[in-house]
Amino acid sequence: MNTPPIPTRRGAAAARLEAPGLAARALAVKAVDGVLGQDIALEDAFEGASLEPRDLALARMIAGVSMRRYGSIGTILDSLLARGMPRKSGPLEAILITAAAQILFLDVPDHAAVDLAVRLARQDDRAQAFSGLANAVLRKVSASKEERLAALPAEADTPAWLFERWRRHYGEATAQAIIAVQRVEPALDLTVKADAAGWAARLGGRVLPTESLRLSHAGPIRALEGYEEGAWWVQDAAAALPARLLGTVEGLRVADLCAAPGGKTAQLAAAGARVTAVDRSEARLQRLTENLKRLDLSAEVVVSDVLAWKAEPFDAILLDAPCSATGTIRRHPDVAWSKSAHDIGAVADLQRRMLSRMAGLLKPGGLLVYCTCSLEAEEGEQQIAQFLERNDRFRLEPVTAAEIGGLEGAVTPEGALRTLPSLLPDEDPAMAGMDGFFAARLRYLG
Structure with missing residues (x-):
């Protein structure tokens, strides 16, 4: 079994971590350490990992809970570290966070x-001097966790500045529902x-009112029935709504701007549109192309860069603009x-600059759907209100x-789309909610 490389005092031989479950913890630490250092996004931290599926799933779970409950964990650790986190201690912070996540929130023996x-x-060469501190702090977490x-x-x-924004814009009750x-x-x-x-029956899921299929305890995505044959793709229920606002697109030329990773491109292609998918990231577009191949769908x-791109006017445009992504937390x-x-x-x-380019890319009478996966009014309601005042x-x-x-x-x-994470309540919290999205449908008068 291959394990993720971590610096050790005993060289390569010691990197073969033999204790059961240690390889998964090492990978979780590496992922969280990368996120804290802003070197990588959590969703990309497990690319290329070669652990057994069970260990990989455990690593993902630990890292995910570590970041999902990062505020709580950090507050508790801070209260136990009288002098703060030691400097030049390498991955010690990530080690403590991931261990505390297991003690506080996961069904793992303390x-x-x-x-x-x-x-x-x-x-670890940098953290080894603090192993005694780690032991003492984590034992205190265990002894007083309740x-x-x-x-x-x-x-x-939730960061205080972000929660305060949501409380001001949505009200206390909705803000609390979002963070829950x-x-x-x-x-x-x-x-x-x-x-x-039919696929809901085969996969043991349920069809949502929005027509998305929701599964619990899905396991490895590639192992699910229908993956290899391209019967479906992963896409949050809220993310699937903006493309539907373009209505019937069969036979129309449609541009999907900022298209990667391609869920909306796939929707439009499956609906019969002649799609042009544009994105500035070649690597992300490669993933889009691979997804389309698996799904047996095609697009140009x-x-x-959308700001510099020129093309013959389209019948419709879907602009999934870069955003703060606070709706996807x-x-x-x-x-x-x-x-x-x-x-x-x-x-x-x-976003303002991208919207200003849309008139030159749309046919008179064409439709533009502008969307962001953000909960912030500046990127949604206010952005469109200001755009319409100018245009x-x-x-x-x-x-x-x-x-x-x-x-x-x-x-x-006003007639725009605004989904919130607190929509679609369910008795099972894991089956509730959807991403926060804003979308507005605009007709170009020419």
């Missing part, structure tokens, strides 16, 4: 989480090419801790609840 964390610290968790506020796992959903690992959503009910793929918990208020202003400016050649075409599975709560008073 003694095993402590022992394996201490082993990892001892095998009372320490009970003392934390509900919003502990984000504390739970979500189910897997699929978009099915055909016969969603273009590597380009339930699936990508590291986003909460990697963004700042400054990021929101920067992406809002980029009298575009008109908002209101979204109806019937178009989106009857989700009346997802239609704004």
Whole structure:
């Protein structure tokens, strides 16, 4: 069994971690350490890992919970580290966070989480001097976990600046509902090419009102029935809605801008559109191309910056603009801790510039759907209101609840789409919710 490389004091031989479960913990530590150093996104941290499926799943679970409950874990660890996190201690912080995540939130024996964390610290040249500290701190976490968790506020796992924004914009009750959903690992959503009910029966899932298929406890995605034959693709239920706002696209030339990783491109191609998928990232477009091949769908793929790209006008455009991605925290918990208020202003400016290019790419009478996976008004409601004030050649075409599975709560008073993570409640928290998205449908008058 191959294991992830970590620096050790005994060289390559010691890197073959023999203790059961240690390889999974090592990979989780490596992932969390990379996220904390802002070297990698959590979703990319496991690319190329060669662990056994069971160990890989455990590593993903530990790292995911570590970031999902990062605020709570950090608060508890800070209270136990009188002098703060030691400097120049290598992966010690990630070792403590992942071990605390197991003790506090996972069904793992506390003694095993402590022992394996201490082993990892001892095998790292920088962290080995603090292995005793790790042992003492984690034992204290274990001994007092119930009372320490009970003392934390509900919003502990959301950065204060972000929670305050949501409270101001959505109100206290909705803000609390959003963060409650984000504390739970979500189910897997699929978009099915055909016969969603049939695939729900075969995969043991349920069809949502929005027509997405939702699975719990799915296991490895590639092992699911229908993956190899290209019957479906992974796509959050909310992410599947913007493409539907273009209506019937069969035979139309449609541009999917900022298209990677390609879920919306696949939707449009499956609906019969002649799709041009544009993205500035060649690597992400390669993944899109591979997905289309598996799904037996086709699209023209273009590597380009949307701001510089020129083409003959299209019948319709789907602009999934770069954004802060705060609506995806339930699936990508590291986003909460990697963004700042400054990021929101920067992406809002980029969105404005992208929207200003749309008139030159649309035929008169064509439709533009602008969307972002953000909960921030500057990237959604305010962005479109300001755009319409500047551009009298575009008109908002209101979204109806019937178009989106009857989700009346997802239609704004102005007629835009606004999904929240707290939508689609369910008795099983893991089966509830959806990503936070904004979408507006605009008609170009020419």
